Amino acid sequence: MRQKGMFFLLIVMLPLLTSCWGRTEVIDIALVTAIAIDKGENEDILLSLQIAVPKSLGAQDGQGSGKSESTIVVSEEGESIMQVYRKIQMKLSREIFFAHNSVIIIGEELATEGVSSVLDFFSRYRQPQLASTILFTKEKASEVLSLNPHIEAMTSEEITEQEKRGAGLEVKVRDFVTRMLADGDEPFASQISSKTLQKEDDSSELVPSLDGAAIFKGDKLKGWMNGIESRGVLWIRDEYMSGVITVKVIDDRGGGNIGAEIRQVSSKIKAEVSKEKVKIIVKTYGDVEIFENSSQLDLNDPEKLQTVKKMFEEDVKDRLELTLDKAQKELGSDIFGFGHAVYRSNPKLWNDVYKNKWEEVFPEIEIEIATEIKLKGTGFSSQSMTLSN
Template sequence: MRKFITPLIMVMIIPCLAGCWNRVEVNDIAIVTAIGLDRMENGDIRLSLQIGIPANLGPIGAGGGNKGGKGTFVISETGETIADAYRKLQEKIARRIFFSHSRVLIIGEKLARNGVSQIIDFFPRYKEPRMNSFIMFTKGQASELLRSKSKLENVSSEETRELNKLNVGLKVSIKGFWEMMLAEGINPTAPAVNLKYLEVKNKSESKTEHSPSEKTQSIVGAAVFKKDKLVGWMNEAETRGILWLRNTLEAGVITVNIPKKRGGGKISAKIISTKTDINPKFQGGQLTIEVNTRSEMIVVESTSKMNLTKTKMIEILQSKLEEDIRNKIQLALDKAQKQFHSDIFGFGRAVYQTYPKVWNRKYKKRWDEEFPKLNVTIKPKVEVKRIGLTIETK
């Protein structure tokens, strides 16, 4: 009897393994490479999608794709919600919209200032968009950035993604931004992106107008939030302070001016490693924050006559580098405390981790009032590891 049961079971199982009943062919989908969100004048949301053109998305070069054609096109639609706009978009494109390859989410300023919690809610709920996609904000319209032409890649969003990976500024995913919105003791921040001219011109050259094709996407600072609403922007220098305070600085160059009596000129040092610790303390019953940063650097350029082979001169250089770090951190701190009243550095989270009972009893419900008057001490420490090849300047 058992000899007949086994073949019977196999006959019943084989049809179930014949294929994927819900498979979707590549030729039937429109692959989204980037998403843009803007707020219209009537309050509706504009959903813009950068869609890849399969025939033009091969490698650049001989035998590859993109034979003189664009790699993508942009399509948009409006709606009361993202889902509503998405439904309308699907009605005017012949393939099923496929979000899983989206690399970047860009949100315009007007929409961000009205709050983004309900907007971003779409992404963890809908199954396709990647939560590890980079999120960025722009002072203009997100759709304009999606329409910008790529220079090195077939797809401009790929250039944006690679720019984020280079750690030239803040690097925040949709998931990371979502977690900051939900967490206690920290407010969200994300990269600010805009279009900038590829070339910088002198005043005498500026009479010649740039063409739109001469612009490229560039990270220009940071967007600062209080809860889920955009409250302002920080420039590149201030953003460096955010990176120091959040212990996310991975690379960079610091250039300092050397006093004339020490040799004059400028010296540039490259950061090879850095670590920041945020230590909450109580002094005289008052909460204070001590920020300790430790960095290792190497000299990469010098126009100074300073003799870096002498220990005393190295100590002076280290002191100048520490002063620059302190100033950058103070710039970001002052703006966050005095202008935005937003703890984007996670000081509150550090207080909770160190003094959980005190946080829950005293600070949890009133951190927005406590943060602006918080006393913060900044203590940078720099060690110059190498000075490179030196040439005596007379």
């Protein structure tokens, strides 16, 4: 009995005497919601953390203490992320907590020099960041973070919500790093910039906006794409969900526009590889439903519909060619993963011949685009309103 009692006592004491434990109350952590990394003025890295202030974010208690900032941005310069992070920690009363970070923004200057040194921390640290969205900006990244949120409570939330809506390319750190390290694939990410939002009272404010893409080769920024071009990237990579296309009807046929929503978009990349030549065939498909018709074309007529269909196909092809040209000829970055397609069609040839000289081969390869659009509907009214006059 005595022995049993002693044993029981030991068991009870065991958890109490460990002295080291990971307990942290929610009010003892500083939630990082967004991270901005720039090249520092004096040192390698300027790290800015956007930290949520729960006091002003939660449900308002009875005695509201007025409108206070929902987030604060703290910055520090240093040689490595770890070092800067410790420097910032010294100034905060709460422990920096990275697990809830949703956005990482990197400035152009740093990106041009290479991002692998900074991304290493985020893939290695125990509060993993791989699910955060990675964004690049031509401006100073820390300034984007400091923009005031308008609809959402925090800037980071405004950015992620825009992303969810389908505005950007939705590239997570995980995807970015995988593409960076993979053979025959290059990383890209959304571009974020501050744009002016005109308000009712004639005042204007800067808001973060996702538009365009940053194109990389290895870990170095090569150039930027605008919004239309970046959509082409998604399309070719089969990540495009839905969107709007508008075609102009030529004046011979009466002019006007036809606008349509495009859905069920898919694409396939095929590579025809021989020792001498690589040919890539991109096949894309899409369903289209017409929602706007200000032209003179009568959509009840099947023949006219065929022409409209052709026009859509041409338009899509033009767009994709624009993107391909930019990536292939101008930036020389294989963001579509064509190299990977080559590997899939002939792994041996890829390893033997193309793997090491893909950089030189890529700008020269022949790319063929085939688009196929299906007209799924013409909306509720078939005739254009202008036609009846």
